[in-house]
Amino acid sequence: ETGVTQTPRHLVMGMTNKKSLKCEQHLGHNAMYWYKQSAKKPLELMFVYNFKEQTENNSVPSRFSPECPNSSHLFLHLHTLQPEDSALYLCASSQEAGSIAEAFFGQGTRLTVV
């Protein structure tokens, strides 16, 4: 248990569906991240939020829409996804973005797009 909780753990969705991934941390961290991990590829950073403000969008398609209502919660809204979007989506948090402090990762959401 790292203190970062992601729900759901598994998600199967059709290409026309709309779903959301949720991430929650009560570690007092101010930075939260979304990462994508595809098979046989390194982790890819998608979004960074620092003090609730989006500070980085790593050229992610608009069918992925992040939301950070407060420093403890982060969402990833999904719509009209493609099969190649199937991957493990990991949330992480750290004290602040830009610091080299340790990051804490969630268990991930295994997403399958059919």
Add this chain to the structure above:
Amino acid sequence: KNEVEQSPQNLTAQEGEFITINCSYSVGISALHWLQQHPGGGIVSLFMLSSGKKKHGRLIATINIQEKHSSLHITASHPRDSAVYICAVKYSGGGADGLTFGKGTHLIIQP
């Protein structure tokens, strides 16, 4: 392109063996992380290094800044050490997150 190379990609060993996983990177960094990912998917941070050596239990991590190389060692390996070990670096002058990840080393320790 700044890349992080890990070797080996896959490693199977017997319980009790001494394990070494290597990580090389291409330009100057401010920090290097070793992460462990179990089959369930969750990732745990093992070490963060900017110089020298760190030890935690049976795990030892070293970094050579001049050679742009880091190693993760596991002594007296155990089946519960089976996991994917990921090296990630923060390049000097990187962005808000700035972590570049290796593809990981898949380690299996057989009883």
